[in-house]
Amino acid sequence: MLQDIRDNAQGTIAKIIIGLLIVSLSIWGMDAIIGGFSGEPEVATVNGEDITEREFLRVVQLERQRQLAQMEQQDAGLLNDDQIRQEVLEALIQEQTLIQDASEQGLELSDAEIDALITQIPQFQVNGAFNRDQFVAYVRNLGMGVGEFREVMRKQYVVNQIRTGILQSGLATAAGAERLLALQNQTRSFRTLTVAADTVADEVEVTAEEVASYYQENPELFALPDRVDAEYLVLSLAALADPEAISDQDLEAYYRSRAADLAAEERHSAHILIADGKDAARRLQEVQDKLAAGESFEALAAEYSDDKVSGRQGGDLGFAGRNVFDAPYEDALFALQVGEISEPxxxxxxxxxxxxxxxxxxxxxxxxxxxxxxxxxxxxxxASEAYAQARTRLADLAYAAADLQEPAEALQLEIREQANVTREAVRKPFDHPGLVRQLFSDDVLNGGYNTELVDVGNNVSVVARVVKHHPATTQALEEVADDIRHALTQSRVRERLQARADSLLAALENGDTVAAEEADWQRYEEQSRMASGVDGRVLQTAFSLPRPPAGEASYGTAHTDDAVVLVALEAVTDGKVDENSGELKQLQRFIASLQGQREYAAYQQALREQATIKRP
Incomplete structure (x- = not known):
């Protein structure tokens, strides 16, 4: 086992282990893996092993920090603490079942094997050799001690052995992939007959009594939430910046200072892509061996690359500058010399x-x-310094002022207005939850105070106040009568359209002709599932109908915005499949990967169901 670890430490296994460690530690924290100390209050017990309150609270805090870091504008008030606590607890329980399962299967690493793995991991090396200072610094950056890190690696490694084994066990037969690809490439020929709304609109009438009855029977549809009319000030860096104030001399100096950045370098690259799958490592090694033996990169791209478009061109991706490719690809590309081939x-x-x-x-x-x-x-x-100063001043003035007039005059800002702002507002700047929450706080809503300064965007700040509060109410009948009449009319038109379509459909299925409308049929030949020029709802109906007998048709209907469309499916042509095509092999690998993921999810669920879990 020690030799296997040394052989694989530079490859996929090492990357997976480090990746899982970083994800696990950043999301769930050290205690999610190691467990707590005995004698502490516990939040759950899994098969007799405690999840302590201390570790639970620590992981909750880490998860809160993670979610805050993902927010464009960090606001702890937007976090759902109950949901976080529940999700953390469930994750800790699941993690504990996996660790226990690995232990029961006798999967473990000795101290020597852990040392061998650590010393061979590239993140802990300097100039190709293990560097203890680099290792210790890395571990401390994770907020851990060396002993804790070793224990995490020991447990996570064996858990990952089970995970990897199950994920790679997914199987997909070539025949199944061929059938799926044939269905995907299938085409259908059909005719359509559109029954437009205006053909039945004259048959529909809605009375005032029906409108009133609908209003009385559905009061919840006409309830208005509480809302406010608001005034607000917007301070932005863009508004403070004055391009016209920049002199020509300053502009020329700035242009010269930016010359190196403005001379964009572009690099022409080719690649061979090996998609993830159970045989990915073998295929990658084959390519590397053949390259080392002097075989053509272009020929190998055509044979092996899972990027079939570029593969047909020898892997050629053309010229590209910075910020085009994923960061790892770009970093590797811009580190190469012309003619050089990167490591994986x-x-x-x-x-x-x-x-x-x-x-x-x-x-x-x-x-x-x-x-x-x-x-x-x-x-x-x-303008950035001026913006920072103005932002501070606006916050102070708005806090002390009785309204927005004084801050507006002091900073020469326009007082803007927006009516009917609700708690679910979507119009800027009240699409920002933090600003809306302050607007509907008791001090602002009922006390007449201004909101605090709220950063609603990149270098954009807002202060607001409530001008008028409109409590929740129900709209009067006269306000909504036209809307009700329109809705009832549309509903009845759809019912008449469907009845008309059903009548025509019955006639067609009985073999009767629709002579009066025969000229209105529109024919579509050999349409694919992704065909353009055909309404997607019509296409969906055409591909959901059963294959028709020879010389006959299968019928169905599709509802569009203002019509019902009869669909007569006349022919189905199965897609052609090349048994040796890369597309088929890639699909088979994809299906196998999905199967492996399903099996692993089922495995986790089985462990969870078999576990004895106690909660205080």
């Missing part, structure tokens, strides 16, 4: 081997072409 690079799409074909640098565009952009950039840079 992992992205969300799979594993890449990258070849740099050529490099070109575009000249710096003339100042005239960039003048507007650079003036704006420089103006915003200079």
């Amino acid at each position: 690079v992992t992205t969300a799409f799979g594993t890449h081997l990258i070849k740099l074909l050529e490099v070109r640098e575009s000249p710096v565009p003339p100042l005239a072409d960039l003048e507007e952009q650079l003036r704006t950039e420089l103006a915003q840079q200079r």
Whole structure:
């Protein structure tokens, strides 16, 4: 086992272990894996092993921090603490069942094996050799001690052995993949007959009594939530920046300072993509061996790459500058010399081997072409300090003022208005939950105070106040009568349309002709599932109908916005499948991967159901 670890530490296993460690620690924390100390209050017991309150609260805090970090504007008030606590507890219980299962199966690593794994992991190396200072610094950055880290690796490694084994056990037969691909590539020929709403609209009438009855029977449809009319001030960096105030001399100096950045370098690359799957490591090794033996990169891309579009072009992806590819791909590409091939690079799409074909640098565009952009950039840079000062002043003035008039005059801001702001507002700036929550707080809603300063966007701040509060109420009948009449009319038109379509459909199924409307049928030949030019609802009906007998048709209906469409399916053509195509092999691998994921999910669920779980 020790030799296996050494052989694989540089490859997929090491990456998975480190990745899982980082995810587990950043989301659930150290205690989610190691467990607590005996004698402490527990929040749950799994098969006799406690999950302590201390570890639970620590992980809850870590999860709160993680969710806050994902917010564009961090606001702890938006967190659902009850949901966080519940999700953390369930995750801790599931993690404990997996650790216990691995232990019961006798999967473990010795101290020597842990040491071998740690010393071979690239993140802990300097110039290809294990560096203890690098290792200790890395572990401390995770908020752990060395002993804790070793224990985490021991348990996570064996848990991952089970996970990997189950995920890779998923099977998909070639025949099943062929049938699915044939269905995916299937085409259908059909006719459609549109029965438009205006053909039955004259048959529909809605009386005032019916409108009133509907109003009385559905009062909840006409309830208005409480809402406010608000005034607000907006302070933004963009408004403070004045491009026109930038002198030509300053602009030219800024242009010269940016010259190196403006001369964009583009790199022409080709790649071989190996998608994730149970045979990915073998296929990748085959490609690397053949490259080492001198075989053509272009030929291998055509044979092996799961990016079939570029593969047909020898893996060619053309020229690209920065911020085009995923960060790992871009970092590797811009570190290569022309003609050099990278080591395996992992992205969300799979594993890449990258070849740099050529490099070109575009000249710096003339100042005239960039003048507007650079003036704006420089103006915003200079306005940033003024914005910070104005933001502080606005916060202080709004806190002390009885209304928004004084802050508006002091900072030369316009008082803006927005009526009927609800707690679920969607119009800017009241689409920001923090601002709305303050607007409906007791001090602002009933006390007449201004809100605090709220950052609603990137360098955009808002202060607001309530001008008028409209309590929840029900709209009067006269206010909604036209809407009710329109809704009832539309409903009855749809009913008449369906009745008309059903009548025509019955006639067609009985073999009768629809002579009067025969000229209105529209024919579609050999349409695919993703065909353009056909309403998606019609296409969905056409592909849901049973295969018709030879010389006959299958019939159905599809509702569009203002019509019912009869669909007569006349022919089904199965898609052609090349048994040796990369598309088929990729689909088979994808199905196998999904099956493995389902099996692992079922395995986790089985462990959970078999476990004895006690909660105080």
